[in-house]
Amino acid sequence: MGYGELIIRSYDPQYDRTRVEDFERKCEVGPAKRVFLFTDTLGDPICRIRNSPIYKMLVAELGNQLVGVIQGSIKLVTVHKPPNDLAKVGYILGLRVSSLYRRRGIGSSLVIKLEEWFIANDVDYAYMATEKDNKASVKLFVDRLSYVKFQTPTILVNPVSHRMSRISSNVEEAEAIYRKFMSSTEFFPIDIGNILRNKLSLGTWAAYPRGESWSGVPSSWAMLSVWNSGELFKLRLGNAPLSCLMYTKSSRLIEKLVPCVKLPCIPDFFRPFGFYFIYGVYREGPLSGKLVRTLCRFVHNMASKSKDCKVIVTEVGGSDTSRLHIPHWKSLSCPEDLWCIKALKNEKKNSLHELTKTPPTRALFVDPREV
Template sequence: MGIALLLVRQLERWFELMGAEYAYMATDRSNEASLRLFTARCGYSKFRTPSLLVHPVHSHRLRAPRRATVVRLGARDAERLYRSRFAHVEFFPADIGDVLDNALSRGTFLAIVDKGGYEWRGVDRFLSSPPASWAVASAWDCGGVFRLEVRGASRLRRAAAAATRALDRVVKWLRVPSVPDFFRPFAGWFVYGLGGDGRDAAVAAEALFASIVNMARGAAAAVAVEVAALDPLRSRIPHWRCLSCAEDLWCMKRLGGHADGWDWARSAPGRSIFVDPREV
C-alpha cells in the first residue's frame, strides 16, 4: 500500500470518527495521478466541476456597472438573508453566523439592479419584497492564514510586470492592466456566498466583484471566487484566464457507515455552490 493511499484511508477513518457521512477532495482535471488515486483506488465519484475565477488587484479602480447599487450589510442581516435564500445550496455551512463573524471576513455586500429605484430598508423588507434583480457576496481575507508566491519567473518577466505597476500608479486614468507583484509572498481575498436572482442578477454580481476587488487595493494582490459550472452569474464575473482555473474538479465518496438510502455523491449538480472560505 502506497503512502498516499494509506494517508487517504487514515483520513477517512478520522472523518467517520468525527461523524462525517461524506468525504470530498478538489483537484485540477489535469492531475491524472490524483484522479487515479481517488477514483480508481479509493472509490470516489467525480462530483462537481466548478471554476476558480481570479482577477488581479490594480492601482486603478475596476469599473462596475452603473446600473447597480452596492450596499454593505451588517452581519446579522447577512446571516438572515443567507439562511433564507441559500440554506438549500450545496455545502452551505450550518454555522454561517460564525463565518460572517470571523475576523477574516471583510464584509457582506448586496448589489441591486432595479429601474424603480429600490432602496435598502433592512433585510425584512428585502425578504418580503425583493428588488427586480440582485446579488449578494461576502469577502474573506486569506492573507490572514496563508500567502502565495510565484517562483521561477525570469528577470525579464519580473521587470515587465514591475513596469506595468509603475505605469498604473502614475497614470491611473489609462487603466493599465498591471500585473501585481506575485513574485514575493502576497495575500489574496476570496469571494464566498455569491448568489442572486432576477434577469440582471449577473450584472449585479459583476458590480459586487468589482467593488470587492477595489476594496482589496493595498491589502491583496488578487481576488478569487469559485462558481458552479451551471451558475448563471459566472458569465459576468471579471477575471483573467491566465490566473483562473476553468476546470477544477471535486470528487466525493459516501463513507462506509452510511451505505443505505440516497447518495449525494451521485446526485445531479445544482446551479450554484456555497464554498466555505475556511476550506480554501
C-alpha cells in the same frame, strides 16, 4: 537502504511546527505545467483548518524524517435536496508527500488514516478538491481509494490594481438572507453564522437597482461575502514563463512613466502576497448579472486599499452562469476544479450514486474555511 517503519500520527505543534513549516515551503501548489505557487503559513501550519468546527492534521515519518502531511475538517452541510437531507462531511486538504518518497503508498496511507478519524467522528461522506488535470491526485483518490467525481467548480482569479472602479448601484449588507435563499444549495454549511461572524469575514453585501427598496423584493438583486485569506497564509509565485516576468516589469514601468496609458498591470507575484476570497455568490432577476459585476468592483475597491492583497479569488459551481459576470484573468483561473466524494457508511453508499448523478444545482456554496 531501509528507512524504518512508516509512522502516521497527530500533529504536535511543539515538536512539528518548524519541521512542517519547512516541509510546506518546499512543496509547490498548483499545476507544474503552468506555475508553482508556494504557501507561507505564517508560523501556523494548521491555519487553513483552524477556523473549522472540528479539525485534525496528521504527519508521516520514516525514521526521524518527515515525509508527508495531511489535514482534515468536519462539518454539517446540506446535500442533494435540503432541508430534508443533511450530512456530516469530512474535507481532505493539504496532502503533501516529499518528492523523494513518492510512489511508496505514503499518500494513500495518510488518506486512509484520516478517513479512520472521520469514521470515528460519525462522518457520512469524505470529499476533496483537486485540479482536473492533476493526474496523480485523481489516480490516487478515484482509482485507488474509490472516490467518485462529484462537482467541477470554476475558480476565477482577478489581479488587483490600484485604479479605483466606480460603483453604480447601491450596496448594502445582507447577512440575514443566506439561510433563506442559499440553504437549498449544495454543501451549504449549517454553521453559516460562525463563518459570517468570523474575524476573517470582511462583510456581506447585497446590490439592487437604484430606486428600488430592499425592504420589498427587488426586481433584481445579488449578494456575496468576502473572506481575507491573506490573514491566514501567503502565496508566492515560484515559477513562471519569462514572458510573464517581462510583462510584469514592463507594464509597471509604463504605468509609472505614462500613467495615462491604461495597460493592465500584473501585480508582483514573486514576493509573498495575500488574497481575498469571494464566497456565497447568489443572484436573482434579469439585471442580477450586472449587479454581481458591481459587487465585484466594490470588492476590488476594498482590495485596492490593501497593501497585501494582490488577487481576488472566487469559486462557483461549474453550471453557475454567475461566472460570466465575475471579472477574472483566464491565464490565472481554473475553468474546471474537481471535487471527489466517498461514502464512509454502508447506508450512504446507495445514495452516493443519486448524489453524484443528480444535475448540480445552479449555486454551490464554497466554504471559505476550506480554501
